[in-house]
Amino acid sequence: MTTLKAEYGVATAVLWHVVPDADGATLCHRLLSSIAEVRPITDADGEDIEVGQLCPRCRTALKRAPRGTDGQSQDLA
Numbered sequence: 001m002t003t004l005k006a007e008y009g010v011a012t013a014v015l016w017h018v019v020p021d022a023d024g025a026t027l028c029h030r031l032l033s034s035i036a037e038v039r040p041i042t043d044a045d046g047e048d049i050e051v052g053q054l055c056p057r058c059r060t061a062l063k064r065a066p067r068g069t070d071g072q073s074q075d076l077a
C-alpha cells in the first residue's frame with residue numbers, strides 16, 4: 001500500500017515522501033527510518049500537506065508512476 005513517510009531535519013519542516021511499500025524505499029530512492037511517521041497517500045491531495053512539504057521528486061515520480069506497464073509497477077490506490 002502506498003503511503004507517505006516523513007523525513008525530519010530538513011530545515012525546520014517535515015518533508016513527506018511517497019513510499020510504495022511500507023518498509024521500502026521512497027519513490028526518490030531514499031531509505032527512511034522504519035519508525036518514521038506515516039500517513040495515507042490520499043493526504044497528499046488534501047489540504048493538510050502543502051505542496052512545499054511534499055518531496056518534489058516523489059511527486060514527479062508519483063505522477064508518472066506506471067500502472068501495470070512493467071514488473072515494478074505498484075497499485076497506487
Ligand SMILES: [Zn+2]
Nearest residue numbers: 017028055058
Ligand atoms: Zn522523496
